Amino acid sequence: MLIRGARIFGTGHTDVRWHGGSITECGTGLRPLCGEDDIDARGGWLLPGLHDHHVHLRSLAAAADSLQLGPPAVRTADDLVAQLRHADATLPAGAWIRGVGYHESTAGELDRWMLDRWITERPVRIQHRSGALWTLNSRACAAVALERCAPAGVERDPDGRATGRLWRMDAWLGTRIATRPNDLAAVSARAAALGITGVTDATPALSQTDIDDFADEVARGRIRQRVHCMAPPAVTASPIGRFSLGPTKILLDDTTLPPLDQFVARIRESHTAHRPVAVHCVTRVQLILTMIALDEAGVVPGDRIEHGAIVPVEAMAWLRAHGVPVVTQPHFLAERGDQYRHEVPDRDRADLWRLGSLLRAGVGVAAGTDAPFGSADPWRLVHAAVDPDSGRVAAERVSLRSAVSLFFGRPERPASPRTIAPGEVADLTLLAVPPEEVAATLPHPPIAATVVHGQLIYG
Incomplete structure (x- = not known):
């Protein structure tokens, strides 16, 4: 494949050819070979991928099926409760509510008893924005038998009761909750x-x-x-x-x-x-x-x-x-x-x-x-x-x-x-605008093509 007429990062060339997964030629005025696919970049900025x-x-995939429960989407306790109760009313019976992105600025520090005031008949788990902490309500604690769990990451109150707060226990929690495969x-x-x-x-x-x-x-x-x-x-x-x-x-x-x-x-x-x-x-x-x-x-x-x-x-x-x-x-x-x-x-x-x-x-x-x-x-x-x-x-x-x-x-x-030069892997990102216009398009510059190992995966 050949990309023609680009503004190539770090070089004065305009054209890049690759074969298999590697760049084979960089230059200006390269012509398509017989049977070769080519892209006219029209002056777009070509970058190493x-x-x-x-x-x-996996967490990113799971987040797509989760409630966003922290700023800027949710800023107050009322917002948080509204989101949880809407999910409770719409999810199938027995399904978990999974929330992510929570921060204390929304409604303070969460524990199982606070969550119980809002949702009692359905298991709920909410992840802190840092990724270090999950908080479960009592229904969720029972579902994973948390009171019988010994790991040090289980937070307990002075009476020895689990607070529903789990520190750095993603893997443990994942083995105890039936979830659908990540997309x-x-x-x-x-x-x-x-x-x-x-x-x-x-x-x-x-x-x-x-x-x-x-x-x-x-x-x-x-x-x-x-x-x-x-x-x-x-x-x-x-x-x-x-x-x-x-x-x-x-x-x-x-x-x-x-x-x-x-x-x-x-x-x-x-x-x-x-x-x-x-x-x-x-x-x-x-x-x-x-x-x-x-x-x-x-x-x-x-x-x-x-x-x-x-x-x-x-x-x-x-x-x-x-x-x-x-x-x-x-x-x-x-x-x-x-x-x-x-x-x-x-x-x-x-x-x-x-x-x-x-x-x-x-x-x-x-x-x-x-x-x-x-x-x-x-x-x-x-x-x-x-x-x-x-x-x-x-x-x-x-x-x-x-x-x-x-x-x-x-x-x-x-x-x-990495650079764009012969011998480098053919991983490339092509923008639809020249470099001097990119700043004006941030944070959403138009992507014209994405190439991985010589294969066009977008564009």
Whole structure:
């Protein structure tokens, strides 16, 4: 196939040809070969295909069948109750109500007894916007036999009764609730329409069965993007062209931080299995502990920081010197600005969701949407990174080219951008407008075509 008449990112060429899954020729004035399909780009901006470096595919699919119960869709307790009662009146008997995106600014901290005041005859589960917490009503607690459950993630009141609040227990909860299969084909189609050619699934603690299911979805063509999947060290995967295993995800929570020796041992276990680590760091103490642990365990290529919500200036030299990139979410500042203004201490404000300062300091940076916990649209992230009205200080904003480049990284090296050149994989995103017109179309630039491994998957 041939794309003609494009404005190609990073080159002065206008035309790109590929055969199989690889780019074979770049130039100007290339003519279609006999039997070759071609696309007239009409001056549209041609980019290396966008790779979302941090997403949760199954949660994103499930969110499509869930109530959105947090800002901006739901802002008050009355709004919340109205949504729950409408679902209660319309769902089939016995069906669960599944809500996502909840934040305390809506109706305070939830527990089973608060939910019972609103819905009693149907099981309800509501996920916090952070993704760390599920809250169940009493009917749901009974359905999963929560009172007989021993894991530490089950919150209990002073009398030992389960409050209905479950911390970091997604996998456990999933084994006890009958749910219909996630429609990953629909997720893939929506991603293709946004120009996304690859994703890194950042779901922690996936089992071998989970990995095998993902690989099967890719092999059957239900997921048409490349999928790079974080996985524990013991997990393996069959070789499939568009599916690969990535680093081991390590979650940190300030209230349950591991002893340093245990943390170091876990990193070494992954490294010994030739698997780098991707450490969830959203606070200052989490980042500092991770830096200390990596110093002790040794850094290997592919080790990375997820989120980097708080990065003090003093940490930048270490990140640069050790080649540890930050995979960040600049759009969170735009989507959650009110929350941060109320919850982030003054001492941390200057270090919150850095971007421009990281790049100027020579730190590797890539972007992931963290969908469904953030918008799944990478162009909203790009817009937030460049928009003066996003809540980002001028020093942290970046150019459009820099913002788009955050999605060009290779799956295994997110801060090492791919280019459009012979020998590169034919993963491409074509916009219907030239680069100088893109800013005016944000956050919804028109996507003309999306190509993965040489195959047109959208457009």
